Amino acid sequence: MAVAPIVRRSELGEALGACRSAFIGVGVMSCIINLLYLTGSMFMLEVYDRVLPSRSVPTLIGLIVLAAGLYMAQGVLDVIRSRILGRVGTALDEALNARVFDTIVRLPLMIGGRNEGLQPLRDLDNVRSFLGGMGPSAFFDLPWLPFYLAICFAFHVLIGVTALAGAIILVSLTLITEYMSRQPARQAIGLASRRNDLAAASRRNAEVLVAMGMSGRLTKRWSDANEKYLAGNQRASDVAGGLGAIAKVLRMMLQSAVLGVGAYLVIHQEATAGIIIAGSILSARALAPVDLAIAHWKSFVAARQSWHRLNRLLEQMPVKATPTLLQSPSSQLSVEGLAIVAPGDQKVIVQDVTFALSAGSGLGVIGPSGSGKSSLVRALVGVWQPVRGKVRLDGAALDQWSSDLLGRHVGYLPQDVELFAGTVAQNVSRFDPEAKPDGIIAAAKEAGVHDMIVKMRDGYNTEVGEQGTALSAGQAQRLALARALYGDPFLIVLDEPNSNLDTEGDEALTRAVRGARERGAIVVVVAHRPIGIEGVDQILVLKDGRMQAFGPKETVLAQVLQPRVTAPAPIKIVSDSGVAKS
Template sequence: MAALRGARRRRRGDLRAAFANAGARSSAPEPEPAPGSELACALRSCKAAFAGVAVFSGVSNILMLTGAMFMLQVYDRVLPSRSVPTLVAMAILAGVLFVGQAVIDLVRGRIMIRIGAELDEAVGGRVFTAVSRLPLYIGQQGDGLQPQRDLDSIRTFLSSAGPGTLFDLPWLPFYLAIIWSLHPTLGTTAACGAFVLVTLTVATEILSRRPMGAASLSGVRRNSLAEASRRNAEVLAAMGMGKRLHDHWREASREHLTQQQRVSDIVGGFGSFARALRLMLQSAMLGVGAWLVIQGEATSGIIIAGSILAGRALAPVDLAIAHWRNFVAARQSWSRLAKLLARLPQDALPMALPVPGSTLTVERIAIGAPGSQRIIVQGMEFSLDAGSVLGIIGPSGSGKSSLVRGLVGAWRPLAGRIKLDGAALDQWSSERLGRYIGYLPQDVELFAGTVAANIARFDPGADPQAIVAAARAAGVHQLIIGLPNGYETQIGEGGTALSAGQRQRVALARALYGDPFLVVLDEPNSNLDSEGEIALAGAILATKARGGIVAIVAHRPNILGTVDFLLVMKEGQMQMFGTRESVLSKLMPVPQVATAGLQPVFKLTPTAELMNTPDMETGK
């Protein structure tokens, strides 16, 4: 006996060392992703459209000279000559040019809108995939929908007047050169004003950068809290937590609003000063022009033309400050989205493997929750052949649900491998692997849509006969056809139109759809009545009869009559594995008081193998 205990201690020491090394490897810093590579590629695919926008911007800026040139000619040619035909001809020409400029600006804006839509089309699918896969890598952290909001922010900015302003800014020297050609003194005055406005723009960027980042983070926290409250509305109402959560949200909201106000004060203050400076500069241009006329160095037309050109030259800088908040928000969204897509690169499609139908093998795996380095399950090792049913039992918190999440590939092992027919799960594409796995999680989640669509996993080419077959296998066919619209009944978001037991049975039908080889059920009878439990047992036996493998996490002993093997877990480790008879022979039923609603429990006998193993809880 002492030798046996010594061997077990040595084996546990080896396991701890191995999994400590695995945890150390998993916590190693990841290389910094190349910023924006995927988003940049998507934008580069629109380079022809951007070139068109640049050309249209150039033409538009040249046509912007129309007003100034018209005023110059009116004052210097028309008024001295008093020629009405000249005035009419010039007015018609100016009108045509103004209409042309409006058309060009319209086309430029529409091109930018389509660039935003093209970017959304190019990476929108990847962003959705990232949103749905991110919890599998880092867990439920922050606002899960933030990547989608970031993409919307980038698209909205591209569709706004902001990008047009950026395309107009390079034309500032062109306008200054035109003003200089009218008179060097006017050019110097306009250049000084432009320098001050550009300085204000740089100051806006420097002073608003930190508050904008803080406002973005506080906004994410506020949205996360609101989303968590929405998901748990029933709990808040039932336990009177609404007021306290509301106060917590108000605190987060106040922090967000404080940061937003700081940003608004900075951007608004500089924007107001920039607008005042631009108006002041136009008046200064008029004053300087008048002085030049008095000195006999300029004509009256130059006064008006110089003022108009100065206003036009500095307008993009003024607009850049006004749109700076949107620009910074889009830049932050771009940075977050680029890092996200770099962390979750597109999976290369592996070679299609044969349909599994032989074995499930678990090789000394270690499993931890995504985003955490704490190992929940370790040292798990067993193998099942086709036509086997495994029951997984153990006290609460022993790692049963974590194990089955690893079996279906939802949580990737930190060490070890899980194989189907000898091929590790990571050798399959998730789409193809999903055809061979049926999974009923502990917390059932259905999606907005029809009952049929949920059972068929939203496969547009689903065979109606296969849907009905899955419903019959789950014993839910009669229940479904009793609904108002049968299989076409809309169940609402989360399946709220169905009761908890009905949702669980529909989810069971979804798990059985397509006759998957591996069916994993996490407490499948937690919400079932006696009729539902009979249907569940029939589904398990039918899967076994067709050569599938079933793994069941069980708290109630009723379902254990269908299993071939039992796996007993404690503190994330396998305490016992074997045939049902061999494991149950080491378990002794404990007499319980005959109280309604209580289920029998099992107590482990004090054998050497089961020392320190707690009672198996069977009720919730």
């Protein structure tokens, strides 16, 4: 007997499913609201058929009081329904915003720069905004269309047929809107993403654009991208807006048509005068959800596309299982047959790298540009996953650690230093909410930046600005070094840590490397200048992604600095005297 496969609900579906009770409540309120929508029709029917023939003022007053009460109840329920839907959107955002943010952080490490940037967050905003808007209300009211049509038929068959014909036309318009708006809406979103990416890249490289006279050319590219976006957005708006206008006109025509049919029936004494007005109001009410759905179709299409994109993204990047908590590493770093490919690429950058370092060791990684040094250190700290081989701390591969737990034992200073908006203390402490002042100051002193910090305007409470713009490049690099040393990590990886340092900074760097080694840490330093590897005792030479040499610093440097007449492409090493030798 074949067993039917279990269909697992998506994360978005599960988050929305958690709001099931809220949707049930909205459905119940929609039921009551739609029954209360009959108030106007029934009021007019009673006025024309009872009050006017009898000329009874008390009856009129009673109907007015009753109608007013029903309208007030309808208004209260409408407000409650809209607030519940708004809170459903908020609950969905609260359930998924951290998860979506995590995918934004992890995505470039898996597929490289070919990613959608902040689009996942915009997608979540689209879904939340739609759920909190008028669109869902229209969809909750649409199932009541047959109910209103049935009442129209109860008034008279001709009134029902007229309303039914209008409903068929408007529903057909809804389907046409869906078909015609899907592609323009998708194109508009893609064009908006490209436009925003260009603007973000230009903002990051403002100095280069102005200094080299590129701003005018980039402005032209931006204008072209913006023009295409506006054209695409206009196409989507034209489709939704045009069909929405047609639907509104048709609904008004239908209302007049029902009045005409009602008048015809009254003339032939097949209906009362009240049915003319009541039927007109009721038919308009029956088709109002269709009209509202068409008016909000653009936001519905955008939310649906965002929903599908988020589902695909979250499926591609599932939640990582929480690994077993391991002991803090304290003895060894080992690299076994490592091969590295950049995220989103297929070319092997580093291959067949094998070495081991024990506690207290310092490794200098040298080699020409493009030899794979930065790629290697990215794998050492776990931000790039090797295609072959393993990086192990005390025998445990890095993938046996969660990134948060591994990060406590790793200090990393990348080539491109970027600080986050906040204070100096927050950046040094990696925004640890439980950071103690003693730990922050200890890291700053180990990096040799304590004196520099206390001379700032507000000391450790100085705001560094967005991306550290309030600091010089050298100051930012030295603070990033303190951040890497914070918490006494076991593995410290520094990628060209002295690229923006002066002599004082170079000396502080060397002292920091030696101090970390003395307390038992393993330090890996990528350097193009000899001062960067003064504090290490081991050297690894890379060329074309392969190990050329590994061993004690003096031995390896003596080998690679030795003249090689037959070598086709010798590695350039800068000696302590600053003279380039091959």
